[in-house]
Amino acid sequence: MSIFVDENTKVIYQGLTGSQGSYYGGLNKAYGTQVVAGTHPKKAGTDVDGVPIYASVAEAVEATGATATCIFIPAPGVQGAVLEAAEAGIEFIVAITEGVPAHDEAYFFNKLKTDFPNTRLLGPNCPGIISPGKCNIGITAGHIAQAGGPVGIVSRSGTLTYQALYELKQKDIGVTTCVGIGGDPVPGTSFIDCLEAFEADPETKAVMMIGEIGGSAEEEAAEFIKHHMTKPVSSYIAGVTAPPGKKMGHAGAIVSGGKGTAAAKMEALEDAGVKVGQNPTEAGELMAEIVAGL
Amino acid sequence: MVLPSISPYAIREATPVDLFEYQGKEFFAQFGMPVSPGRVAFTVDEAVAAAEELGTPVMVKAQVHTGGRGKAGGVKFAADVEAVREHATNILGLDIRGHIVQRVWIEKASDIAEEYYASFTLDRSAKKHLGMLSKEGGVEIETVAEENPDAIAKIWVDPVVGLSEEATRQWVAAANLPDAAVEGSVDILQKLYTAYTEGDCDLVEINPLILTPEGKVHVLDAKVTLDGNSTFRHESYEQYDATQPRDEREEAAHAKGLQYVGLDGSVGVIANGAGLAMSTVDVINQVGGSPANFLDIGGGANADVMAGALEVINNDPNVKSIFINIFGGITRGEEVANGILEAMQRVDIEAPIVIRLDGTNADEGRAILEPNLNDKLMMEATMLSAAEKAAELAR
Numbered sequence: 032m033s034i035f036v037d038e039n040t041k042v043i044y045q046g047l048t049g050s051q052g053s054y055y056g057g058l059n060k061a062y063g064t065q066v067v068a069g070t071h072p073k074k075a076g077t078d079v080d081g082v083p084i085y086a087s088v089a090e091a092v093e094a095t096g097a098t099a100t101c102i103f104i105p106a107p108g109v110q111g112a113v114l115e116a117a118e119a120g121i122e123f124i125v126a127i128t129e130g131v132p133a134h135d136e137a138y139f140f141n142k143l144k145t146d147f148p149n150t151r152l153l154g155p156n157c158p159g160i161i162s163p164g165k166c167n168i169g170i171t172a173g174h175i176a177q178a179g180g181p182v183g184i185v186s187r188s189g190t191l192t193y194q195a196l197y198e199l200k201q202k203d204i205g206v207t208t209c210v211g212i213g214g215d216p217v218p219g220t221s222f223i224d225c226l227e228a229f230e231a232d233p234e235t236k237a238v239m240m241i242g243e244i245g246g247s248a249e250e251e252a253a254e255f256i257k258h259h260m261t262k263p264v265s266s267y268i269a270g271v272t273a274p275p276g277k278k279m280g281h282a283g284a285i286v287s288g289g290k291g292t293a294a295a296k297m298e299a300l301e302d303a304g305v306k307v308g309q310n311p312t313e314a315g316e317l318m319a320e321i322v323a324g325l
Numbered sequence: 326m327v328l329p330s331i332s333p334y335a336i337r338e339a340t341p342v343d344l345f346e347y348q349g350k351e352f353f354a355q356f357g358m359p360v361s362p363g364r365v366a367f368t369v370d371e372a373v374a375a376a377e378e379l380g381t382p383v384m385v386k387a388q389v390h391t392g393g394r395g396k397a398g399g400v401k402f403a404a405d406v407e408a409v410r411e412h413a414t415n416i417l418g419l420d421i422r423g424h425i426v427q428r429v430w431i432e433k434a435s436d437i438a439e440e441y442y443a444s445f446t447l448d449r450s451a452k453k454h455l456g457m458l459s460k461e462g463g464v465e466i467e468t469v470a471e472e473n474p475d476a477i478a479k480i481w482v483d484p485v486v487g488l489s490e491e492a493t494r495q496w497v498a499a500a501n502l503p504d505a506a507v508e509g510s511v512d513i514l515q516k517l518y519t520a521y522t523e524g525d526c527d528l529v530e531i532n533p534l535i536l537t538p539e540g541k542v543h544v545l546d547a548k549v550t551l552d553g554n555s556t557f558r559h560e561s562y563e564q565y566d567a568t569q570p571r572d573e574r575e576e577a578a579h580a581k582g583l584q585y586v587g588l589d590g591s592v593g594v595i596a597n598g599a600g601l602a603m604s605t606v607d608v609i610n611q612v613g614g615s616p617a618n619f620l621d622i623g624g625g626a627n628a629d630v631m632a633g634a635l636e637v638i639n640n641d642p643n644v645k646s647i648f649i650n651i652f653g654g655i656t657r658g659e660e661v662a663n664g665i666l667e668a669m670q671r672v673d674i675e676a677p678i679v680i681r682l683d684g685t686n687a688d689e690g691r692a693i694l695e696p697n698l699n700d701k702l703m704m705e706a707t708m709l710s711a712a713e714k715a716a717e718l719a720r
Contacts, residue, residue: 107557129623132555133447134525138484140452145485172653172685188600190652193684194708197652214599217452243600246449269603272610273619310608312709 033162033208034183034228034235035123035151036099040166041067043091043121045112046103047079055103055127055170056082062173064166067095088119099123101159101168106130109155113139117147125168126154126219136217143219152219158189158211161196171196171209179205181236181325182318185225187214187248191241191269191311198315199239204322207235214243222252230260237263237321239314240305244270244293253299263321265306267314268293341527342551342565345388347430349547353529356520358513360544363432372413373406375431381405382434385412389424390570392465397421402434424570435543440533441502442466442477443514445521454482454521458500458514463533488518509542510534525555574618574641581633583620590615591719593638593647593676595631597622597661605650608708614716617644631664632671639674646718647678648711651690658682658690666697677718680704681711 042059046052047069057080060066066082068091075086085091088100100121104112109131116124136155143150153160159169164178175193177200184199184206186192192211199206210225212218222240229235238260242249249268256264271293297307306321308314344352350360364375365388376383387399394400399421401412409431419426440463448455459477461469469476478500482488493511502510513534521529530548537543556562571579578585584599588606592614596602602621609616618641622630631649638647651661661682668674677700682690691704698704705711 106554130554132525132558133527133552134484134522134555137447137452137454141483141485145483175684186600188598188604190596190598190601190684191604193652194601194604197683216447216449241600243603248449251450267604269600269607271607273603273606309611310709311604312707 032232032234033165034225034232035153035208035210036160036162036166036168038063038165039065040099040123040168041065041095041097042168043068043070043088043095043097043100044082044103045070045088045100045116047071047082048074048084049103051127052103053079056101058173059101059167059169062167063164064168067091067097088116088121092119092121097121099168100125102126102128102155104128106132110135110139113152114142117143117150122150124150124152124219125157125159126152127157127159127169128154129156131155131215133216136215140217140219151224153210154213154215154219156215157213157218158192160208160210162208163206169211171211175200176209177203177205180207180234181205181322182239183207183225183229183232183235183237184209184239184241185222185229186211186241187218187222188241188243188269189213191243191267194311195239195241195267195315198311199318202315202319204319207232222248223255226252226255226260230262235262236325237265237318239318240264240266241311241314242266242268242296244268244273244296245291247291249296250299253296253303253305256300256305257303263306264304265308265314265317265321266300267308267311268296268300271297271309342553342562342569343390344547344549344551344565345390345428345430345568346386346547347388348565348568349549350544352524352549353517353520353544353547356516356523358516358520358544359541360547361433361435363430365428365430366413367428369410369413369417372429372431373410376403376406376409379431379433381409383409384432384434385409385416386430386432387416387419387421387426388428388430389421389426391422391424394421399426435535435545436538437533437535437545438538439503439506439536441500441506441510441535442469442532443510443517443534444528444530444532445518445526446528448481451481454484454518456480456482456488456496456514456518458496460501466532482518484522488515490515503536505540506536506542509536513542513544524549525552525559526550527552574637577640578620578637581630581637583622583630583634583637585637586619588616588618589643590617591643591645592715593617593620593641593644594650595620595622595634595638595647596650597652601650601652605648605708605712608712609648609716612709612713612716614712614719617641628660628664628667631661632668635665635668635674636672639672639676644676646715647674647676648715649678649680650708650711651680651682651684653682653684653687653690658684658686658688659693662690662693665694665702669702674701677701677703679711679715679718681706681708
C-alpha cells in the first residue's frame with residue numbers, strides 16, 4: 032500500500048496552463064497519474080494535451096470527482112489557490128511553488144487546521160509525492176524510483192529526496208511512497224505525519240528519513256520514533272559539516288533553544304534507535320542492511 | 326574579509342533582509358510606534374551636524390548587523406557636541422564582531438526608569454506566531470531565558486485569529502509590568518504585531534522597550550528582519566537590499582540571483598537545491614577536501630544560471646577545482662550540460678571541473694557532455710567519487 036495517494040487518486044493541476052505546470056503535469060500524466068483537469072479562471076473550455084481546463088477547482092471537482100490537486104501557481108497566488116482547493120473539498124493539496132512568504136504559510140496552515148481538518152497540505156516548496164508505479168504528483172523524475180516496497184521515504188529537501196530514491200534503486204530496493212515535505216518554515220505535512228502514516232501502512236516495513244540543519248522538526252520526529260514507531264528507520268541530516276550558524280536576532284535563538292544543529296539532530300535520532308548515515312550513500316547502505324534483515 | 330558561516334536561515338529562507346536599527350525605527354514609526362527623533366550619519370561632520378540639529382544630549386550608536394554593540398564601545402552617550410565629535414570619531418570604522426561601522430545613528434537621549442523586552446517571531450514548532458515580553462529587558466534575553474525563564478511571558482498567536490486587545494492585556498499582566506507601563510505597552514505591542522504581520526517580518530524585536538520617569542513607554546532599540554520572499558508585495562523593501570552585509574563573492578552571486586555563502590576552502594561547489602548543496606559540502610569535507618563555498622542554483626536552473634554560477638566561482642582565487650553536483654528534478658539534465666559548455670566558452674575557467682549528473686534527462690545531459698570531456702572537464706558516476714576526484718584535484 033501507499034500513503035496519501037494511490038493509482039486511483041484523481042488529480043487537478045492548478046497552473047496546468049503555465050510552462051512548469053504543463054511540463055510536469057505532462058510528465059506526471061505520462062507516468063500514469065490520473066491527471067484529470069487543470070484550472071484557469073479565463074481558459075475554461077480549453078485543454079492542455081487533452082486535459083480539460085475548468086474555471087475553478089470547484090467546477091473541476093464537480094466534473095471529474097478529483098480528490099487531489101497540485102499547485103504550480105506563482106508564489107503570490109499560492110494562498111488563494113490553497114484555500115480555493117480546500118473550499119472545493121479537495122482532500123490532498125500538493126503545493127510545489129517555492130518562495131511563498133512565511134506569513135502566508137502560517138495563515139493557510141492554521142486556516143486548514145481549523146476550518147478544513149480533513150484536508151492535507153503537502154508543501155509549499157516541495158518536490159511532491161510519488162508512489163512508484165502508481166501515482167506521481169510533482170516534480171520527481173519517475174524513473175529514479177523503484178516500485179514495490181518495503182521502504183517509505185520522507186524528506187525535507189527536494190534534491191536529497193531524489194538522491195535517496197536513487198540510492199535505493201541502485202540497491203534494487205523498492206519504495207512504497209516517497210514524500211517530500213519541503214524545507215519551508217511552515218510545512219503543511221510534517222515528518223511526524225508521514226512517520227505515523229508509514230507506521231500504519233502494512234506494506235511499508237522500514238522508513239528512510241532525510242533532514243537538514245535548522246528548526247527542530249527532526250528532534251520532534253526523533254521523539255515520535257522513540258515512543259511510537261515499531262518499524263526501523265535510517266536517516267541522513269544534511270549540513271553535518273556546516274559551521275555554526277549566525278544568529279538572526281535573539282528571539283530566533285530562543286525558539287530553537289540550542290536545537291537545530293546537525294549534531295543535535297543526529298544525536299536525538301540515534302537516541303531513538305535510528306541508524307544515522309554521514310552522507311546520503313551511507314544512509315542508503317544502512318537502509319540496505321535494514322532491508323536485508325527484515 | 327569576513328566570511329559568514331552557513332546559517333540554516335541564510336540558505337533555506339530566500340535571503341532574509343536585516344534592517345539597521347535606524348531603518349527598523351523608521352519602519353516602526355510607519356506603524357505609529359513612538360521612537361526618538363534622530364539622524365543617520367556617515368562621517369564625523371555629519372554626526373556633529375545631526376547633533377546640533379537635534380539638540381544635545383544625544384546617543385551615538387553604531388549601525389551594524391550584529392549584537393553586542395554596547396560592549397564593543399559602539400553605543401555612547403554624548404552630553405554636548407564635542408562629545409559627539411569624539412565618540413563618532415571612535416565609533417566610525419570600529420570593528421564590531423567582524424563588522425566595520427560605516428554609519429552611526431544620532432538620537433535624542435532618553436531618560437530611562439525601566440527597561441523591558443518585546444518581540445514577535447514565528448514559532449516553527451507550534452506553527453503560530455510567538456510573542457515574548459519581559460520585565461527584564463536591556464540585557465541579553467538569552468541570559469534571561471536560561472537563568473530566569475519565568476521572567477519571559479509568552480503568547481502564541483494564531484495568524485487567522487490575530488492578536489486582540491484583550492489578549493494583549495492578559496499578556497502584559499502575565500509579564501508583571503508595573504501599572505504605569507500597562508497602557509503604553511498594550512498600545513505598542515498591538516502596533517508591533519501589526520508591523521510584524523503587515524510587514525511580513527521574520528522577526529521584530531524591541532530591546533529595550535523603556536518606561537521613562539514621566540511614565541511614557543518608548544521604543545529605544547529596533548531589530549527587524551524581513552522575509553525576503555515577501556518583496557513582491559512590498560516595493561519599498563528594495564531600498565534595504567543595498568545595505569545587506571555581503572563579501573565581494575557574495576555580492577557578485579547576489580547580483581546574479583544565486584544563493585551563495587562563502588567558505589574558506591579550495592573546492593568550488595555548485596549544486597541544485599539547498600539540501601544537496603549542503604550535502605555536497607558535507608561529502609567534500611568527509612573525503613578530506615575543503616569547500617570554498619555553498620552555492621545553490623535552485624530548482625529552475627537553466628543555461629544562463631549555470632553560466633553565472635561558474636563565473637562567480639571562477640572569480641574566487643582560492644578555488645582549485647569545481648564540483649558541479651546536479652540531481653535533476655525541476656532542473657533538466659540537458660539544460661545543465663548546455664549551461665556548462667556555454668559558460669566554458671564565455672569564461673576562461675582555470676580550475677578543472679568535475680561533474681556528477683543524475684535525475685531528469687540525465688542521459689541526454691551526459692550525452693551532450695561526453696564528447697567534450699578532457700582533463701579540464703571530468704564526469705563521475707556518483708556523488709562520493711566526484712567529491713573524491715574534486716578534492717584530489719584541489720590538493
